Amino acid sequence: MGISRQLVHRYVLNGWLESLGYGYFLRAGDELTRNGAVAALESQGHDVHIGGKSALSLRGTIHYLALGKDKLTLYRMSRKKMPEWFTARFDCEIRMSRLFEEKCALENRLHVRRLEEADQYSPFVSEPERALLEMLDDVPHKQSLDDAKKVMEPLFALRSDLLQELLEACTRIKVKRLFFTMAAELQLPVVQQLNVSKLDFGSASVYVRTLKGNSLILQNPGKGSNG
Template sequence: MTLEKYGLLKQVLTHARPGQPLTAAWLAEQGVSAQLAYHYVQAGWLVRLGHGWFLRAGDEPVLLLSLEALPGNFHIGGKTALAWHGYQHNLAHRPDTELFAQGPFRLPEWMQAHFPLTVRKRHLFDDHAQGVALWRDMASLRVAEPERAVLEMLWGVPQHQTLEEATHLVESLFGLRATLMQPLLESCRSIKAVRLFLNLAKQASLPIMEELDRTRIRAGSATPYVRRHATGTIRT
């Protein structure tokens, strides 16, 4: 490898954080062609994670940096987002990281091998971006706010989420904002999630129940909502 090529690699890696997967597109933006990336792999400076994905030799991929580098229209949601915001019920259990995707979306095989991830492809809201924000200092990783995340979590009851744990999680959500919860409840396409939230929040005496205008929220008929599934039955 020439000194010029080595100098370029050294310069490129100063812009990469430890554990950050490097996409072929990102490398190209830094002046590293596909042919040059191949030479870096052959020289042992980079390792190939998968097609179009590389990592600095000696590093292990970091979950947050891997998700930030992942292309596609998705966000972290459901119980994972609640946990990231500090709401966790069972700390001993490490569930999969839940990604909610809009449109075509596929996880790279190497990422599935390194991290426990689950992709949910459901259009639960009229506005896909409502209640979703950038995560802290990350440039592109988006995470559902607690108000949206709780509805995504309740949508998964009982197929992906037990009603017991969902109840405990809702009981901890005393800081929900009506200015965001109201429009989300109005636009949520899952009547089950809406009704579960209203009932569980009422049982938990969450302060937000005094601020919501329930006349504008679609909650289905007045008859009980019953859903049977192999993992259990819910009635609300």
């Protein structure tokens, strides 16, 4: 912003700025918010965006999570180390994920946009359709199936065009099968609006994942069954 290191040092000594960590400062009297901190990371070259349940909460899709109280889930494609000041202040999980075939740059990711589109200091957040698939990717190892159903149950306004594009670009057979299994069980309207013939659900065999005695069994919905 055109402020020299010497001047920044003077501002810190005079109490006008608080040093958070190398290259990051907080103005005296300002509140360090989670969204603002994420936006600051993004502006400094960290390719992270808010996704999963955190994005669903921010987008107002689920309401039983207390905003700012749940664990923050961030997605990235590079291995750039997160600043210690951020991880020390915010309870977060970082996902190194290639869930979709897409470009790395934040502005080019499929259905990821700023929370407030007109605000350049607003963080990048997954749209609800993408956030849902990101959450399902965590089932069952980090996210229980029952909790995932509770989150998905009220999602009657999912947009079929966005989901179609995301599902076609999705690299995880489990995520695609799980989405269709749960959407059919919950009778979400969007499941009837998708073109299943364009989606790759893998082989005709049943997908089975066992964790701590619980099994996740998913049929291939493209073979005449919704599981």
